Amino acid sequence: MSADGVDLKKRRTLTAATSVVGAVGAGFVVYPFLAAWAPSEKAKAAGAPVEADISKLEPGQMLRVKWRGKPVWIVYRTEQNLNDLSSLDGELLDPASEDAGQQPDYCQNPTRSIKEKYLVAVGICTHLGCSPTYRPDLGAADLGGDAWKGGFFCPCHGSKFDLAGRVYSGVPAPKNLEIPPYHYLTDTTILVGVDKGAA
Ligand code: FES
Known part of the structure; x- marks a missing residue:
């Protein structure tokens, strides 16, 4: 427990979870951008x-x-x-x-x-x-x-x-x-x- 009463262990866990969500979220943002530039499989065929x-x-x-x-x-x-x-x-x-x-x-x-x-x-x-x-x-x-x-x-x-x-x-x-x-x-x-x- 820290001086401000926050459970440090809980805070670390929350920070780690937020980072993962952030990374996954970034992945979802980037992928559609790339896909929009690449011809679809159907168009290629x-x-x-x-x-x-x-x-x-x-x-x-x-x-x-x-x-x-x-x-x-x-x-x-x-x-x-x-x-x-x-x-x-x-x-x-x-x-x-x-x-x-x-x-x-x-x-x-x-x-x-x-x-x-x-x-x-x-x-x-x-x-x-x-x-x-x-x-x-x-x-x-x-x-x-x-x-x-x-x-x-x-x-x-x-x-x-x-x-x-x-x-x-x-x-x-x-x-x-x-x-x-x-x-x-x-x-x-x-x-x-x-x-x-x-x-
Ligand atoms: S489409 Fe008219 S002769 Fe072939």
Whole structure:
């Protein structure tokens, strides 16, 4: 007991308890401040690159993945598909992919791809945003018969794209399909959403 009648033991205990509460309180104050600056897990996931395993994809098949809420298609083009691409130039609006906004520089080539076998494209029509249907069936009667070399058909207003995502002339869509940034992590894994070296 001290001279002022205060129980010293009790005072020490109270002081220690107050310090702990103070420290915990400070922790609660600091944490929300940091959290407000860091992107949430959900936001990170929404914008994050997406890995696509193409090891089981066979010639003529298409794999779909979702990136930033958008469908991204990966199509394994056959030899015939690749040969046919060069025969279509006269029917297309932008055969040489001159609109630089529709693909990264490294895909501004005749197949609009890094490896010619695989097309990687955002599956959203450049007219009003419907998702076109994959129509690899050569010579489809409803799409022009023998002239149809496979591609994508938008059921909303009839736009057509070839197997490089290039839009045909005379349809409502004004641009080729978008090619997203991507690169190969291995021979059978593609990382969609980021250029090589930018990860
Ligand atoms: S949205 Fe595809 S043709 Fe209109």
